[in-house]
Amino acid sequence: MSDTLVVNEIYLSLQGESTFAGLPCIFIRLTACDLRCSYCDTAYAFTEGEKKPLRDVQAEVHRLAAAFATPVGQTSGLPVSGASGPAVKRLPLVELTGGEPLLQKNSLPLMQALCDDGFTVLLETSGAHDIAPVDSRVRRIMDLKCPGSGEAARNRWENLPHLKRTDEIKFVITTREDYEWAKARIAEHQLDSICPLLFSWAHPLAPEQKGKSLKKLPPGQTPISRQELAEQIIADALPVRFQAQLHKVIWAPAQRGV
Numbered sequence: 001m002s003d004t005l006v007v008n009e010i011y012l013s014l015q016g017e018s019t020f021a022g023l024p025c026i027f028i029r030l031t032a033c034d035l036r037c038s039y040c041d042t043a044y045a046f047t048e049g050e051k052k053p054l055r056d057v058q059a060e061v062h063r064l065a066a067a068f069a070t071p072v073g074q075t076s077g078l079p080v081s082g083a084s085g086p087a088v089k090r091l092p093l094v095e096l097t098g099g100e101p102l103l104q105k106n107s108l109p110l111m112q113a114l115c116d117d118g119f120t121v122l123l124e125t126s127g128a129h130d131i132a133p134v135d136s137r138v139r140r141i142m143d144l145k146c147p148g149s150g151e152a153a154r155n156r157w158e159n160l161p162h163l164k165r166t167d168e169i170k171f172v173i174t175t176r177e178d179y180e181w182a183k184a185r186i187a188e189h190q191l192d193s194i195c196p197l198l199f200s201w202a203h204p205l206a207p208e209q210k211g212k213s214l215k216k217l218p219p220g221q222t223p224i225s226r227q228e229l230a231e232q233i234i235a236d237a238l239p240v241r242f243q244a245q246l247h248k249v250i251w252a253p254a255q256r257g258v
Helices: 054-068 107-116 157-162 176-189 226-236 246-250
Strands: 004-014 024-030 050-053 093-097 121-125 139-143 168-173 197-201 241-243
Touching: 004 054, 004 246, 024 054, 050 054, 054 107, 093 107, 107 121, 168 176, 176 197, 176 226, 197 226, 226 241
Parallel strands: 024 093, 093 121, 121 139, 139 168, 168 197, 197 241
Antiparallel strands: 004 024, 004 050
């Protein structure tokens, strides 16, 4: 692989979100995003990054994964469950995130190569770009942007028919209006029949995370607390998974590389 990617950071941590939350995961954060969501906590990835050959990115993943050389279940005899598809057979997971990974076309051959290497590969994507070209083995975690993001007009609804049971749809909830919007979209498109659904509470940004280019929360919306969101999900019996960002519970919310 002689092509390149612009990479913001590569690091080993625990997966903080999705149905894979809590499992060891190597994160490949790519540079650039064409959205400016009001709650974005990685605005530093809009422009910061270094061009790297794909082979170097792949080599760094293998270096970080070296300590996990024993296949999952070899010592315990038990697989690690993740999502609604096959069990994870190798740790750590590998996730491409951003920024928006699909802005860089060379993310596609990298994901294919990592799947060929036996990794369970996750893709975090905004939902604004075509997911069809992504290798079918990749677990696609696709956002549907709520009004509070300021980017709801960018949702690419044409992606819905491409989703599989092993994919996931994520709604980031900032306000009560976001909650009602997400609830209505679930019913309208019968999303719970497609794949797992995630409701993620938008953690308030630290001062140093508030990028000047981020969209403002639309006027007239009512903020919702983490507890209120959880209680509303229960009251409405929604078929969704409430998720907290575990890395922000374990480490400082603005800390990088975790």
